Amino acid sequence: MKNISQRMSSHKAGELVKDPTTLVETYPKVPLTVDCVLFGFEENVLKVLLIRSDLQVFDGLWSLLGDNVLDNEELDDAANRILKERTGMDDIYLEQVRSFSHPARHPGGRVITVAYCSLINIQHHQLKILDHELHWHEVQSLTKMAFDHFEILTYCNQWLQKRIQEHPLGFNLLPVKFSMRELQNLYEAILNHQLDRRNFRKKFASMGLLIDVNEIEDNVPHRPGKLYKFNFEKYEKNKRNWIGIDF
């Protein structure tokens, strides 16, 4: 109750607040950051883009791409700005995942962070900015990171696993034209699980969302596979919201 009465102190109980600005000025303020978990896919392995931490206490440890949120900046905008600043990339799929607020998560004091996920086609976007040893790391190889970033990464990885099964996110990690094998490798890498090749193909074929571009792979040391594009227009049109209890 303490806090409610504290807020009330600026006006009598039961009376309406006429000046919201004065009210907001009484609120405690916290430093707020956004951390971007940038996933990429290369050599059939799921990767994440990291930098070397600035902080001496985290000497040698890797860190997500984060920055503080600016005055009057929306969180989505902050995430996009950080992505742009760090990688030069624009117009990338980005999604808020959740906030992390443990009081001791930052050695410099209380800092709350909001995690965003982004999926990047590594081939399509050469990294132009390499500050802080920015580069890709295999997700599976990481164990310790700066701050609570390993926890955030783990959470986002699970989020991605669930998300990719219900939404066509994966195509953001592939070239525009891809083979069935590439697609399956992507799913297997993210889900960390082997899938039956024939059933996988059947599943995607039955969805009717892949466009056969009548081309085949080259530079493969074996029989080349057909290439496909994902039909985003059709997907957007037919987006279903199904009902099916399952737990």
Place this chain on the structure above:
Amino acid sequence: MKNISQRMSSHKAGELVKDPTTLVETYPKVPLTVDCVLFGFEENVLKVLLIRSDLQVFDGLWSLLGDNVLDNEELDDAANRILKERTGMDDIYLEQVRSFSHPARHPGGRVITVAYCSLINIQHHQLKILDHELHWHEVQSLTKMAFDHFEILTYCNQWLQKRIQEHPLGFNLLPVKFSMRELQNLYEAILNHQLDRRNFRKKFASMGLLIDVNEIEDNVPHRPGKLYKFNFEKYEKNKRNWIGIDF
């Protein structure tokens, strides 16, 4: 880039930061609140617990149960505290949903809020605190609310619809012992969709998670139905993480 160099100003580029506290002090700070979307179920209707807004600009409009986050308070703790302060309730299922950060969402200036959802059994918890005209509203009847709370409510409602199909949340809204009809009414109310009675029962029967308590309803003006309990232990043990691409 502006912001990175701004942060850098406290130390030379390439050098490690030795004093993280000083670093954090340079971060902009924002007022942060938690808004709780408390769902309940009564008379076969999904309801949400609201208070009358304090603010004159929102004269007459209803508002979610929110409060600012205290110094060094975790968001989860803040949400639990607010729930307790407003309703007297403790030990309630609470889950973070997402943050809302539009710069103009609060008339008093920039305030970021984190939405939490909670599901409450209305019968089991009489409201002891009725400040600010706290009471239950039919979700379907709401159109305009204070702040961006209608947007938050809508988002949380959709979140709930998805969530209830994959997790046994619904049982938090029912009495410990409930009939199949009550359970189905709950799902129909939340999903806003009619379900086939026989298939619904078959589905839950096949899950094997309902315990027949060998009792029947009373005080119903028709043939009473059998009562069941949800087997939380068995659910926790067998929690599966299935793989199935579907979009």
Place this chain on the structure above:
DNA sequence: ACATTGTTGTGTATTTTATACACATTCGAA
């Protein structure tokens, strides 16, 4: 030219799950 190797592309049988649908039973109320 040919055999070898590895991957592509396809089909079918089986099981499981979802959907659609109807009727007798039970209790309360009149």
Place this chain on the structure above:
DNA sequence: TTCGAATGTGTATAAAATACACAACAATGT
């Protein structure tokens, strides 16, 4: 006793998931 209204149950059909095998193809090496 009868009526009304909801309970409890089963079956047939369609759709989806799963398990599994073999021929066709292109590249490579001989």
